[in-house]
Amino acid sequence: MTNIKTLDTPTLLLDHQKLLKNISDIADFANEQGVSYRPHIKTHKSVRIAQLQVEAGAVGITTAKISEAEVMAAGGIKDILIAYPISNPDKINRLIQLLKKGVRLKVAVDNPESLGYLQRGLEHTPFTLEVWIKVNSGLNRCGVEPGKEALLLAKAIMTHSKLKLGGIFTHAGHSYAAKTYEEIESIGLQEGLAVVESANACEQAGIPISVRSVGSTPTFKIAGKVPGVTEIRPGNAVFFDAIQVGLGVTNFENCAVTILASVVGVYKDRIIFDTGSKSLCLDKGAHGNQTVSGFGEIIGHPEVLIERLSEEHGIGVFVQETHLKLNDKVQIIPNHACTVVNQFEEYVFHENGQVIDVWKVDARGMVK
Ligand SMILES: Cc1ncc(COP(=O)(O)O)c(C=O)c1O
Missing domain, CATH: 2.40.37.20 (D-serine dehydratase-like domain)
Structure with a gap:
């Protein structure tokens, strides 16, 4: 020894017992709420930790970058959300390589123009790409506005034969700017409502939305309780830290x-x-x-x-x-x-x- x-x-030291406890705390919360768990792996960047999360019940993983998805796919993780807008044709070719390897891939979309790039990239392949609409729940980074704008994008997706709408998601990263825990609670609630409101607008227009996904480490236990939310995506909660x-x-x-x-x-x-x-x-x-x-x-x-x-x-x-x-x-x-x-x-x-x-x-x- x-x-x-x-x-x-x-x-870099990792406490095995604390890691397992953090993973099972998230998985237990997901089980209790009846929501899926799709951890963001940008925190650990480790295939084996992703596998531990899948063994604990995660339905798949979230990545920011295609290169992270490539590493995880090579390590046997087959259900991957790339939560990042992608329009560049070279990058779209890399998505196609992942589809060829049998990865159940989902990619973020947040503007109608990018749909055209994805459609053209996929046109001469046998594949259809699952896309998830990213809504802006207050972080003011990427994302369409919840509700009407999300519905407009959903309708646009329906006109692209190579794209399939699989879900709506958001990330309340602005929770890190909160000065009090009450503020985090209010942001978490808004986060949940932003996806549910957007999904409801789509469903009222006859467009089914099966996945409504939320999650930052400060908010996932709040947003994950909002009725209508179906998935949480915490990243940092696998380790936690001083922040x-x-x-x-x-x-x-x-x-x-x-x-x-x-x-x-x-x-x-x-x-x-x-x-x-x-x-x-x-x-x-x-x-x-x-x-x-x-x-x-x-x-x-x-x-x-x-x-x-x-x-x-x-x-x-x-x-x-x-x-x-x-x-x-x-x-x-x-x-x-x-x-x-x-x-x-x-x-x-x-x-x-x-x-x-x-x-x-x-x-x-x-x-x-
Ligand atoms: C889209 C998305 N989902 C989930 C997360 C996870 O956030 P956290 O590390 O706060 O849990 C992030 C973090 O950047 C993100 O961008």
Whole structure:
């Protein structure tokens, strides 16, 4: 048995029990509500973790990028929503390759012009592509407006022989900008209503919408309870992180990912760790909201605040006296697990401080 404290640093650690608990908490919620679970894998980028989610009952996965979908499909995950608008002909060819491999693919659409590109790309193939309408529930990123605009796009999809409308979805990422938990609750409710209202408008016009999908980690347990919602897509909730704790969504005990770091310098007024922005990343919140005070939470050492990062140095200041000394190793809960994981080649899985396995971050760096 290898103790994690003997590992070289920095190392990406994943607590096996916490991972399994987080996955089963989401799956249990989905079961209780009678909704499907389609996790966003941009958080873990790991085929084996996606497989654990499928074993726990996930109907498939969500990706942002085609390259993430390609890695997951090669690893045997066959039901994939690419929740990203795609109009570029070269990218459409890559969608066709996935269809050829038997992937049950769904792709986001949010404007009539892109329908033409998809139709032309598919025209000389035997395939029909399932598309899901993305509605804007307040994030003001991609998406048609709920209701009338969603219905107009649904009608346009019906006129394209190579496209099949499978669902309507939204992502309330603006929940990360909420200043209070009440605000998160209100955003979650709006998120659910945006898809249900859009689906109802379509169904009243005779266009059936079987999937109505919602989900961000702060909101999925709120939006997932709105009557008429059929699916949740949390990503970060598989690991959680300090930003989620700052938002009041979870607590530090549930955070499954940590970075093992070493003390490389101790000075009168500061302490230096071998983890800078290339491992801990600079995120302190999202959408203009800062929910944390430093650059990661050092487990068991609240007396040290990681105040600044350069690329390979984390500079801590003393809130109180510390006994940390040169070569000591600490575990740091990152502010944003999704960006931090993308910096590492592999996860070291551990249980009670003992290494049990090493898993690749398979889709690391897959941004195309
Ligand atoms: C379309 C979509 N669905 C789901 C998610 C998951 O969000 P979270 O990581 O907050 O759970 C995201 C995150 O970016 C997203 O863009």
